[in-house]
Amino acid sequence: MKGMVAALAGPERVEVRSFDVPEPEPGAVVARVRRANVCGSEVHIYHFHHPLIRECVLGHEFVGEIVALGEGVTTDYAGQPVREGDRVTAPYYLTCRRCPACLRGDFNLCQRAYAFWSRPPEVEPHFHGAFATHYYIHPDQYFYRVPEGLPDEVVAGANCGLSQVLFGLHRAGLSAGDTLVVQGAGGLGLYAAAVGRHMGARVVAVEGIPERLELARRFGAEEVVDMAEHPTPGERAGRVRELTGGYGADVVLEVTGVPAAFVEALELARPGGCVVEIGNVNVGREHEVPLAPGLITRKMLRIQGFVRYQPWYLHRALRFLEQHHREHPFGELTDREYPLKQVGEAIEREEARRVARPAIVPDL
Template identity: 60%
Template sequence: MSTGQIATLVGPATVELQEYDVPEPGPGAVLLAVRRANVCGTDVHQWHYESLLLRDAGLGHEFVGEVVALGEGVSTDFAGEPLALGDRVVPVYYLTCHRCPPCLRSEFNLCQNGLAEWKLKPEVAPHFRSGFATHYYLFPGQYFYKVPDSVPDETVAGANCGLAQMLFTIDQVGLAAGETLVVQGAGGLGLYAAAVAHERGARVIAIDGVPERLELARAFGADETVSLADFPESADRVARVQELTGGVGADLVLEVTGVPASFVEAIDLARVGGRIASVGNLNAEATVTMTPGFVTRKSVHIHGVLRYHPWYLHQAVQFLARRQHLHPFEAFSDRSYPLAEVTDALKAGESRSVARVAIVP
C-alpha cells in the first residue's frame, strides 16, 4: 500500500506534514490526487487557530484534483457527466447531510454537519479530508464536478471556494444590470465578484490597498478603483464612492476583506435602501463599534452569506469555461510552492501581496 502526505494543524500557526496509507475508496466514494491547491484567506485564519472546529484538522479547501480510484457505484459526477480515472474534478469542500434543520429548509449552504468529516484529526482513516495534501477522499454524497479539458488547473483551482461563493452571494442578495456594486477587498473573492458582476451588466467599484490587486480588479471587470493609499480614511472613501455614484451610494456593497471595520464602512457606502453582503468577516471574536441607527435610517438590508449551495460549483466551472478568455484567472495563483513548504505558502498568502498563492504537491 502506498502512502501520501497531508498538512495537519497541530498548534497555533504550526503545521506538520503527516504521512498515512492511501485509502481505497469505499462504495460511493472517490479518491483524488490533488493537483493544485490555493491558499485562501480562510486557510490563513484556520492556521492561526481562529476556527474552533478545525483546530486539529488538515488545512486547505480550495483545489482541483484528479480521479485516481473510483468506489463501487460511482460512474458520473454530480451533473451526470461520465467519470473515468484521470479526469480532473473540483469538490464542494463541505458535506450536505440532507437531514439537519437547515438542510430540511433547503439551506444546504448552512448544513450543520458540513464539516463533520473535515474537523476530524487526519490520523483517523481515511485521513485525507483537506486540500493541502497529496490525496483527497471524496465521501459518498459529497458533491463534485468534472472540469472540462479547456479549463486549466490554474484557472479552476479557486472555483470551489471563491467563485462559487460569489455566484451564490450575488444571486442571494441580487444585482441587476445597471446597478453599482462596491467590492471591499480585491483579493480572490473580490476579483471573482467583479467578473460575475461584469457579466451581469453591473458597474463595479473595487476598494483595496494593494496597487497590483487594484490593477487586477480592472482586468476582472472593475470600472473604477479606490485605493486605500489615496483615501486612507473611511470618510474619504465614502465621499469618493458618493462622487462616483452621483451622490447616491452603492446599490450593493460586498464585504470580502475580513476586516471588522469594513462592515461599518459598508453601511456608509450603501445607498438608502441598498444591500450589504457580509462574506469576508468570519472571526467569532473580533468586535467593532457601530451606530445601529444608520441601518434603520438608511433602511439597508444586511445579508450574511456563508458557503453556497453545492450545485453552484457546477455553475462556477461553466462560468470559467465561458469567461476564462476575458479575465486573467490564471493570474490568481501566480506563485506556487511544493507541499513540503506549506508554511512558506501560508506566510505568502498572509502577506496579501498577491491574490492567491498555490501549493502544487
C-alpha cells in the same frame, strides 16, 4: 498504495505523514490532488487561532483527478459521466440532507458540513484535506467534472472564493445596470469584480494596495476608489456618491474582513440597497464595532451574510470560468508553487502576501 498528507501537528508545525490510500466506499470518490491553493483560513488554522480546529489535514481549495470511483458513482452532481482520469473539484464541506438546515434546503448551512474537514490525519479515511497527494470525496459531498481546456491554476480557487461570490451576488439580487461596490480587491474581491461585470453591473472597487487596484481593473472594475487618495470613510463615501449620481451603490460587497468596513458599507449603499457581508467571519469582543442601527432603518437597507454556498454554485462557477477565463487574469491569482513538504512556508507566504497566493503542487 501509499499517499501523503500535510497535517498540522501543533501551532505553526506542519508534518507530512504517510497513509494507505483508501478504497472509496459506495458513493465516494478518491482523487489525486493536482493543485491546491493556500487560503486565508489556513493561516488562521495554522496559528491555532480557529475556535475549533486544531490538529488536522490542511487545505480545501483544489483541483484533482479521479483515481477510484466508489460503487454506484457513474456521474458527477451535474449528471455528467465520470471515469478515472477525469479532473474534478468539490465543495470543501458535506451536505448530509438529514439535519434541520438540509431539511430546509439550506445545504450551505448543513450542521455536519465540517464533519471531516477538521479531523486529525490518523482518523480514516485520512485524506480529509487538499494539501495531500490524494483527497477523499465523501458520499455526502457534491463534486463536478472540470471542463476541458480550463487550466488547473484557473480552476483551483473555484470551490472557495468564486462560488462564494457567485452565491452572494446572485442571492443579493444584483442585476444589469446596477452599481456594485466591492470593498477589498483580494481574491474574493477580484472574483466579485469579474462576476459583477458579467452580470451586467458597473463595478467600483475600493482598495488601498496599488497592485490590487490595477488587478481590479483587469478583472472588470470600471472604477476604483484608491484608499491612499481617499483615506477616510467619509471621503470614500463621498467618492462613491459622486460615482452614483449622489445616491449610493445598489449592492455593496464587503470582502476585506475588517469590521469597520461593514459600517462603511452601510454608508456606501443607496437607500433600499443591499449590503452583502462575506469577509468578516470572526465573532467575539475584539471584532465589535460601534454603529448606529438607525442608519439601517432610515435607509431601509437589506443586509445579508453568506457562509459557504449552495453546492451547485460550484457548477455555475465552472461554467462561468469556462466562458470567461480568457478575459481576466485568473491564473495570476496564484504565483509561487510549493511541494507538500513546504506547506508551512507556503502558509507563511500567504500571511505576508500583498497580491497573489501561493499554491501547493503535491507532485513538485
